[in-house]
Amino acid sequence: xxxxINIILFTCLMIVTFALFGSSVYAGEKVLKxxxxxxxxxxxxxxxxxxxxxxxxxxxxxxxxxxMGADGVIYPHLxxxxxxxxxxxxxxxxxxxxxxxxxxxxxxxxxxxxxxQNLAKGKSKYxxxxxxxxxxxxxxxxxxxxxxxxxxxxxxxxxxxxxxxxKKAIEKYGDxxxxxxxxxxxxxxxxxxxxxxxxxxxxxxxxxxxxxxxxNQGPAKIDKIIFKEILEDSxxxxxxxxxxxxxxxxAPTLFLKKIRKDPNAKVITMASNGNFHMIMNTKREYxxxxxxxxxxxxxxxxxxxxxxxxxxxxxxxxxYLIDRLPARKVDKKYEIHFDLAKAKQIMAEEGWKKDSDGxxxxxxxxxTLVLWSKSDSDERKTAVVIQAQLAELGIDIKIxxxxxxxxxxxxxxxxxxxxxxxxxxxxxxxLEWFFNSNKPGYPNVAMWHDNESDYLMQKAMTRSRxxxxxxxxFKDYHEYLLSQYVWAPIINxxxxxxxxxxxxxxxxxxxxxxxxxxxxxxxxx
Numbered sequence: 001x002x003x004x005i006n007i008i009l010f011t012c013l014m015i016v017t018f019a020l021f022g023s024s025v026y027a028g029e030k031v032l033k034x035x036x037x038x039x040x041x042x043x044x045x046x047x048x049x050x051x052x053x054x055x056x057x058x059x060x061x062x063x064x065x066x067x068m069g070a071d072g073v074i075y076p077h078l079x080x081x082x083x084x085x086x087x088x089x090x091x092x093x094x095x096x097x098x099x100x101x102x103x104x105x106x107x108x109x110x111x112x113x114x115x116x117q118n119l120a121k122g123k124s125k126y127x128x129x130x131x132x133x134x135x136x137x138x139x140x141x142x143x144x145x146x147x148x149x150x151x152x153x154x155x156x157x158x159x160x161x162x163x164x165x166x167k168k169a170i171e172k173y174g175d176x177x178x179x180x181x182x183x184x185x186x187x188x189x190x191x192x193x194x195x196x197x198x199x200x201x202x203x204x205x206x207x208x209x210x211x212x213x214x215x216n217q218g219p220a221k222i223d224k225i226i227f228k229e230i231l232e233d234s235x236x237x238x239x240x241x242x243x244x245x246x247x248x249x250x251a252p253t254l255f256l257k258k259i260r261k262d263p264n265a266k267v268i269t270m271a272s273n274g275n276f277h278m279i280m281n282t283k284r285e286y287x288x289x290x291x292x293x294x295x296x297x298x299x300x301x302x303x304x305x306x307x308x309x310x311x312x313x314x315x316x317x318x319x320y321l322i323d324r325l326p327a328r329k330v331d332k333k334y335e336i337h338f339d340l341a342k343a344k345q346i347m348a349e350e351g352w353k354k355d356s357d358g359x360x361x362x363x364x365x366x367x368t369l370v371l372w373s374k375s376d377s378d379e380r381k382t383a384v385v386i387q388a389q390l391a392e393l394g395i396d397i398k399i400x401x402x403x404x405x406x407x408x409x410x411x412x413x414x415x416x417x418x419x420x421x422x423x424x425x426x427x428x429x430x431l432e433w434f435f436n437s438n439k440p441g442y443p444n445v446a447m448w449h450d451n452e453s454d455y456l457m458q459k460a461m462t463r464s465r466x467x468x469x470x471x472x473x474f475k476d477y478h479e480y481l482l483s484q485y486v487w488a489p490i491i492n493x494x495x496x497x498x499x500x501x502x503x504x505x506x507x508x509x510x511x512x513x514x515x516x517x518x519x520x521x522x523x524x525x
């Protein structure tokens with residue numbers, strides 16, 4: 001009996017000791033928990049060759065050749081240097097020495113050539129469409145031989161879509177790469193991914209090649225990052241308030257006042273690449289008519305939505321591009337401003353008259369349209385405000401809401417009339433992404449097909465010989481799209497990130513987003 005008691009006591013002691021030891025190890029581990037932007041939900045893969053979209057996990061697992069700073073300047077990262085020939089037809093890339101992937105394989109000229117060739121076959125192939133051939137000069141140097149000058153190509157390599165994956169890992173894991181296995185050169189390594197729940201990363205202890213956009217070149221001061229995918233805004237706020245997450249990426253507008261009053265938190269406001277707009281499906285019965293599209297666009301009161309939904313955080317949008325882009329600076333006559341009187345006049349000229357219930361009617365048919373939005377707060381509230389605004393015009397709007405992870409599949413069915421959408425991009429080539437007639441359903445949610453539009457798109461994308469010419473070509477393309485009223489612009493947003501005070505940052509972020517290079521300088525109390 002005594003022997004049995006001693007065994008039980010010993011076992012209990014071991015359990016307690018293990019628990020204490022385990023908790024102390026966990027307590028010593030610096031874990032940063034982030035509630036990712038709800039708009040980034042529904043990631044399909046972390047393979048940059050095959051994905052249709054990215055989120056900020058890409059900025060931590062992968063590195064890029066160059067990076068874009070918050071100041072709009074392009075900085076070297078995996079590249080030590082680059083040189084463009086006088087005729088713009090040869091670009092020489094020289095890699096940094098000593099960069100390794102998480103699996104220990106080396107980043108060299110052979111891998112870079114392989115990456116560029118695979119990028120040319122993937123979903124982002126337009127980024128390197130001008131590259132005709134690639135010559136390896138030495139172990140760290142390649143020449144890109146172009147079929148035409150491409151003044152945008154260096155910018156393209158700042159995109160999250162151009163993070164460089166491990167050649168060895170992709171060849172080893174095949175179709176499982178991007179879901180079960182994710183291997184880059186970034187400051188954090190992939191641990192696990194529960195779809196619709198969380199992504200877990202751990203520090204890359206061998207990392208020594210940070211970009212100039214962080215003071216710390218590596219390794220990171222944080223041991224682990226957990227990205228939580230929480231769709232509902234009140235739940236996101238509650239998780240932040242109770243300490244369940246340390247950073248609330250793109251904090252919900254509804255809760256900003258409460259967060260700013262919280263002594264344990266701060267809000268960092270950063271310039272955004274975000275544009276909110278309402279898309280019109282140009283294949284639907286009524287929306288084929290440009291005049292009806294124009295009347296709808298003129299009925300959207302941008303300033304009212306900015307105040308009612310976004311609490312003044314942002315600026316009214318009168319075009320399809322964010323304000324700081326040169327191609328945004330179109331002739332004033334193409335800007336789309338609220339003008340309800342003009343909208344009513346257009347509908348009257350089209351033969352629509354209001355019935356006793358206030359709904360426009362023609363040939364015995366009432367003008368009823370369905371407005372889609374994602375279920376997150378800003379888009380949902382915007383839809384409600386627009387429903388009221390279009391009621392003033394006389395259009396009966398029915399609202400349907402979708403989970404962010406499922407709405408893209410619905411677009412391809414073409415059943416939508418109107419859709420509240422937003423994007424985040426800081427280059428005029430976003431117009432090609434959304435209005436290319438070869439991409440109907442998604443990303444061309446407007447189902448737009450127009451020969452003049454496609455001609456201007458190709459001219460802007462492939463026939464610009466220098467930066468000035470590219471700006472003008474995209475301005476021409478942008479003005480034409482605005483003249484066709486394919487979208488109704490709403491607002492250009494800012495990014496408000498809520499950060500728990502236990503997260504320490506030595507200076508204002510120099511990177512274009514918070515979740516990226518600034519993580520390298522973050523510490524946790």
